Amino acid sequence: MIVATVGNVIVWIVWIAAAFACLGSGLAVVSFQNPFYSALALIGNLGSLAVLYLLLSAEFVAAAQVLVYAGAVMVMFLFVIAYLGGEADAPWAGGPSWQVIGAVAAAAAILTEIVVAIGIKAGGRLSHSEHVGASFGSPAQIGRLFLTDHLLAFEVTSIVLLAAAVGGVILGHHTRKYDARA
Amino acid sequence: MLGPDVAWYLAVSAILFSIGALGVLLRRSPLIVLLSLEIMLNGGNLALIAFSRRNGEASGQVFAIAVMAVAASEVVVGLGLIVAMSRRRLALDVDKLTTLRG
Numbered sequence: 316m317i318v319a320t321v322g323n324v325i326v327w328i329v330w331i332a333a334a335f336a337c338l339g340s341g342l343a344v345v346s347f348q349n350p351f352y353s354a355l356a357l358i359g360n361l362g363s364l365a366v367l368y369l370l371l372s373a374e375f376v377a378a379a380q381v382l383v384y385a386g387a388v389m390v391m392f393l394f395v396i397a398y399l400g401g402e403a404d405a406p407w408a409g410g411p412s413w414q415v416i417g418a419v420a421a422a423a424a425i426l427t428e429i430v431v432a433i434g435i436k437a438g439g440r441l442s443h444s445e446h447v448g449a450s451f452g453s454p455a456q457i458g459r460l461f462l463t464d465h466l467l468a469f470e471v472t473s474i475v476l477l478a479a480a481v482g483g484v485i486l487g488h489h490t491r492k493y494d495a496r497a
Numbered sequence: 498m499l500g501p502d503v504a505w506y507l508a509v510s511a512i513l514f515s516i517g518a519l520g521v522l523l524r525r526s527p528l529i530v531l532l533s534l535e536i537m538l539n540g541g542n543l544a545l546i547a548f549s550r551r552n553g554e555a556s557g558q559v560f561a562i563a564v565m566a567v568a569a570s571e572v573v574v575g576l577g578l579i580v581a582m583s584r585r586r587l588a589l590d591v592d593k594l595t596t597l598r599g
Binding site: 319322323324326327329330332335337338341342344345350353354357360361364367368369370371372373375376379380382384387388389392395396399401412415417418419421422423425426429433441442443444445446447451452456457460461464467468472475476480482483486487 | 498499500501502503504505506507508509510511512513514515516517518519520522523525526528529531532533535536539542543546547549550551552553554555556558559560561562563565566567568569570571573574576577579580581583589592
C-alpha cells in the first residue's frame with residue numbers, strides 16, 4: 316500500500332515536470348525570434364513528450380520519438396536553418412495587428428472546441444483505464460501488430476516515405492537546373 | 498494506472514495542439530510554420546497514445562508511429578521547398594508568396 320502511494324507520488328511529480336516542460340518549450344518554439352532557438356526548443360519539447368509516452372507505457376514509441384524526431388528530423392531542421400542563415404523575425408511585429416488578434420482567437424477557439432468535444436463525448440468515462448500487462452507497448456507487441464493487423468498501414472507508410480524521398484530529390488534537382496540557367 | 502488519469506494527458510495534448518495552431522497562424526517564417534506543424538502532429542500523437550493506454554489496445558501506438566513517418570516525409574518535402582525558395586531568392590515570408598492568389 317505504502318509502496319503504491321510512493322509510486323503514485325513519484326509518477327505525479329515526473330508527469331508535472333514533463334507536462335510543464337512540454338508546454339513551456341512549445342510556447343518557446345512559437346515565440347522565439349531566431350529559428351535556431353525555436354528548433355532547439357522543439358528538441359526539448361520532443362524529449363519531454365517521450366517522457367509522457369513512457370508514463371503511458373508506450374516504450375517503443377518513446378524510443379522511436381527520440382531516435383526519429385529528436386535525432387533525424389531535428390538534425391535536418393538544424394542543417395537547413397544553418398544553411399539559410401536563420402533570419403530573425405519578431406513573432407508579433409510586421410503584419411497588421413488584426414492578424415495577431417485573429418490568430419490568437421482562432422487558436423483559443425480550437426482549444427475550446429477540442430475540450431468541449433472530448434468533454435461531451437467521453438467526459439465521465441476518462442478516469443477509468445484498462446489494466447495492461449508488462450508487455451504492453453513493447454517492441455515485440457508493436458512489431459507483431461504491424462505485421463499482422465496493420466500490414467496495409469505498414470506498406471502504405473513505406474510508399475509515403477518513398478514518395479517523400481523522390482519529392483525531395485526532384486525539388487533539389489530543379490533548383491540546380493534553374494541556377495545553371497540564371 | 499499510477500499517476501494522473503488519461504484526461505490530464507488529453508488536456509496537455511489539446512493545449513499542445515492549439516499552441517502549434519497558434520504558431521502556424523501567427524508566424525511568417527516558413528521554417529517556424531513547419532516547426533509548429535510538428536508540435537500539432539505531436540499533440541495528436543499524445544492523444545492517440547493516451548487513448549491507446551486507456552483502452553488497453555496497442556493499435557493506437559501503431560497509428561502514432563505511422564503519424565511519425567508521415568511527419569518525417571512532410572519535413573523532407575517542406576524543407577526541400579524552403580531551400581528551393583531560398584535558391585530562387587524568394588522572400589522567406591509566407592505573407593509575401595502571393596503568386597497563386599486569385
